[in-house]
Amino acid sequence: MDARGDRIVEVLRDAFADLMSADPGAFRHKFRKMAADPFAFYRGSACLFYADMADEPDDWTDERTSRIWVQGDLHAQNFGTYMDSEGTLVFDVNDFDEAYLGSYTWDLRRFVASLALLGWHKAFPDDTIAHLVRTYVKAYVAQVRKFAEHPGDELFSLRLDNTTGLLHRVLCRARLARRVDLLAEKTTIVDHDRRFRLDRSGTHELDAATRDRVRDAFDRYLDTIPSGKRSTRSLSYAVKDMVGRSGFGIGSAGLHAYNVLVEGRTQALENDVVLSMKQANVAAPSRIVHDDRIRSYFTDHGHRTAVSQRALQAHSDPWLGHTSIDGVGYVVAELSPYEADLDWSDLTEPADMLPVLEHLGHATAKMHCVSDEDSDQTLVDFQCEEAIAAVVGGRDEEFTEDLVAFAHRYAARTRTDHSLFVDAFRSGHINGLSATAH
Numbered sequence: 373m374d375a376r377g378d379r380i381v382e383v384l385r386d387a388f389a390d391l392m393s394a395d396p397g398a399f400r401h402k403f404r405k406m407a408a409d410p411f412a413f414y415r416g417s418a419c420l421f422y423a424d425m426a427d428e429p430d431d432w433t434d435e436r437t438s439r440i441w442v443q444g445d446l447h448a449q450n451f452g453t454y455m456d457s458e459g460t461l462v463f464d465v466n467d468f469d470e471a472y473l474g475s476y477t478w479d480l481r482r483f484v485a486s487l488a489l490l491g492w493h494k495a496f497p498d499d500t501i502a503h504l505v506r507t508y509v510k511a512y513v514a515q516v517r518k519f520a521e522h523p524g525d526e527l528f529s530l531r532l533d534n535t536t537g538l539l540h541r542v543l544c545r546a547r548l549a550r551r552v553d554l555l556a557e558k559t560t561i562v563d564h565d566r567r568f569r570l571d572r573s574g575t576h577e578l579d580a581a582t583r584d585r586v587r588d589a590f591d592r593y594l595d596t597i598p599s600g601k602r603s604t605r606s607l608s609y610a611v612k613d614m615v616g617r618s619g620f621g622i623g624s625a626g627l628h629a630y631n632v633l634v635e636g637r638t639q640a641l642e643n644d645v646v647l648s649m650k651q652a653n654v655a656a657p658s659r660i661v662h663d664d665r666i667r668s669y670f671t672d673h674g675h676r677t678a679v680s681q682r683a684l685q686a687h688s689d690p691w692l693g694h695t696s697i698d699g700v701g702y703v704v705a706e707l708s709p710y711e712a713d714l715d716w717s718d719l720t721e722p723a724d725m726l727p728v729l730e731h732l733g734h735a736t737a738k739m740h741c742v743s744d745e746d747s748d749q750t751l752v753d754f755q756c757e758e759a760i761a762a763v764v765g766g767r768d769e770e771f772t773e774d775l776v777a778f779a780h781r782y783a784a785r786t787r788t789d790h791s792l793f794v795d796a797f798r799s800g801h802i803n804g805l806s807a808t809a810h
Contacts, residue, residue, distance in 0.1 A: 383417075384802055418656035432774070451464070462529045463731070480775055488505065535731065686743065
């Protein structure tokens with residue numbers, strides 16, 4: 373391998389060595405998914421992106437805008453719907469596993485590079501990809517300025533009543549979902565009450581000792597729900613059943629997880645709620661943010677994930693909280709039936725993508741500028757919209773073209789990196805992990 377190939381192997385080893393040793397099978401599965409195409413590789417290698425960002429010049433940040441809340445893994449497939457705590461269906465960013473504090477430009481760069489990869493996969497010419505990137509960036513800057521000039525930014529969201537086209541259809545699809553369908557998929561009725569099904573792939577029964585540890589962790593999680601989100605009905609949190617979970621997506625390989633079934637709003641079986649208790653991992657941006665004030669703020673990565681989500685998402689999940697098991701942090705959230713992802717395969721023409729990208733630019737700006745009313749974080753104590761608007765200043769065109777150039781450059785690098793990664797994985801160079809089980 374050349375120097376870049378060695379660099380890829382080194383970064384993946386540093387990021388995943390412990391998890392790979394603990395569960396090599398999960399990482400063979402992860403790496404095979406990453407080997408499928410450059411976009412899949414990009415999704416699974418946020419750690420490499422941030423290793424590169426540590427060496428990437430950035431003329432668009434200052435002391436304040438280099439330390440705001442960032443989503444951390446903002447690629448084209450990390451947007452979708454959720455039901456907010458006000459009962460409104462919202463289209464927004466929907467994954468906060470890598471959230472941390474850093475430069476707002478990292479989110480923008482990661483997204484536009486993913487957009488360039490997506491455009492290449494759809495065989496769009498470079499000038500078409502540039503037009504798509506410009507549309508997203510200009511929408512972002514315009515929305516940031518709106519927030520800076522007009523207080524009340526927490527009222528903005530992408531909803532059924534203010535979206536059109538594909539995003540509106542995604543929201544409508546989420547609206548058609550029913551809680552009873554999710555419950556039927558994951559549970560069954562035993563002796564007139566609901567229990568988890570054990571015939572589902574990736575679901576396993578817990579032994580008595582593990583069950584006790586998970587129950588203790590659940591009880592401690594309840595104290596992390598903000599008072600403004602906490603149900604006044606004690607029966608809502610009554611535990612009915614617990615199971616272990618495995619077999620997650622590209623970003624969660626090797627992490628432990630459990631599902632907890634609770635009573636919900638009433639004793640009617642249709643109101644039962646499924647909670648996910650998932651082990652949190654090291655956030656990729658934190659690997660290049662060397663700031664003890666930030667690092668010491670979080671008790672563990674579960675705490676970091678929950679606090680970050682509340683800082684980045686208005687009216688966040690009322691079930692959102694955190695806990696720990698044997699000193700390892702876990703994030704707890706509802707497995708909601710009302711989540712529907714944006715499917716880019718539905719968009720084959722650039723003209724169809726442009727209005728979607730305007731919406732995504734607005735959603736990204738909202739994420740950077742709006743926090744949940746129950747967010748009690750104290751790490752960012754200034755108005756992010758004012759800080760970002762000030763650092764961009766009147767250089768909108770220059771800012772946009774800088775991100776266009778980065779998108780093309782980093783997407784090309786990723787396509788080459790993907791090939792180097794496949795060769796390294798096939799040859800067993802990544803932590804000695806063989807591409808086949810022995």
